[in-house]
Amino acid sequence: QKEVEQNSGPLSVPEGAIASLNCTYSDRVSQSFFWYRQYSGKSPELIMSIYSNGDKEDGRFTAQLNKASQYVSLLIRDSQPSDSATYLCAVNKGSSNTGKLIFGQGTTLQVKP
Amino acid sequence: DTAVSQTPKYLVTQMGNDKSIKCEQNLGHDTMYWYKQDSKKFLKIMFSYNNKELIINETVPNRFSPKSPDKAHLNLHINSLELGDSAVYFCASSPSGTGATGELFFGEGSRLTVL
Numbered sequence: 001q002k003e004v005e006q007n008s009g010p011l012s013v014p015e016g017a018i019a020s021l022n023c024t025y026s027d028r029v030s031q032s033f034f035w036y037r038q039y040s041g042k043s044p045e046l047i048m049s050i051y052s053n054g055d056k057e058d059g060r061f062t063a064q065l066n067k068a069s070q071y072v073s074l075l076i077r078d079s080q081p082s083d084s085a086t087y088l089c090a091v092n093k094g095s096s097n098t099g100k101l102i103f104g105q106g107t108t109l110q111v112k113p
Numbered sequence: 114d115t116a117v118s119q120t121p122k123y124l125v126t127q128m129g130n131d132k133s134i135k136c137e138q139n140l141g142h143d144t145m146y147w148y149k150q151d152s153k154k155f156l157k158i159m160f161s162y163n164n165k166e167l168i169i170n171e172t173v174p175n176r177f178s179p180k181s182p183d184k185a186h187l188n189l190h191i192n193s194l195e196l197g198d199s200a201v202y203f204c205a206s207s208p209s210g211t212g213a214t215g216e217l218f219f220g221e222g223s224r225l226t227v228l
Contacts, residue, residue, distance in 0.1 A: 008154075032215050043219035044217075046217070088154075090215065100158050100161060100169050101158065101215060101217060103155070105155045106154045106155075
């Protein structure tokens with residue numbers, strides 16, 4: 001079992017719709033969870049972080065965490081063609097100073113005009 | 114000014130050769146990393162250095178040898194290149210580990226193709 005799992009997609013949604021991206025993780029002691037966005041041919045960039053159960057909203061993005069189910073999701077409201085990218089879920093393992101980010105394989109999102 | 118810069122951006126080489134990738138960050142961060150991203154976009158940590166000290170060494174063949182001359186630089190040398198080494202190698206840095214914010218600042222990547 002992979003430590004962080006995502007559906008590779010592609011996930012295709014029409015412009016203006018809600019895109020829902022999901023991620024599960026295997027290590028119950030994980031405390032920190034992140035979503036990175038990677039445009040084709042570019043490097044990943046952090047877009048959301050979440051540390052406690054529930055929802056966290058930032059503009060059109062909402063991250064959701066359910067530690068009991070070991071599940072993290074990212075909702076993108078009013079999806080735009082510029083949101084088309086690969087979204088990488090990442091989980092932090094270990095202590096603050098020696099922790100490492102474990103990434104899922106990413107979900108490719110296509111937003112069609 | 115590029116925050117995390119890697120050179121070269123592209124390498125094409127033959128099997129069996131040795132190659133190096135250099136990385137420099139001007140963010141004043143203490144921790145630097147090498148990640149490998151394969152053709153399926155899977156991004157996997159290889160090494161991490163904190164203030165020149167190796168703190169993470171994943172199960173990576175010993176043909177890969179990182180070197181950190183100072184906390185702003187982290188280089189990667191690869192001996193006896195194999196076809197399976199073809200990937201994009203990303204250098205990244207963070208202020209002090211990834212526990213607090215999880216934010217890694219990535220370089221643009223170095224695409225290695227082994228023929």
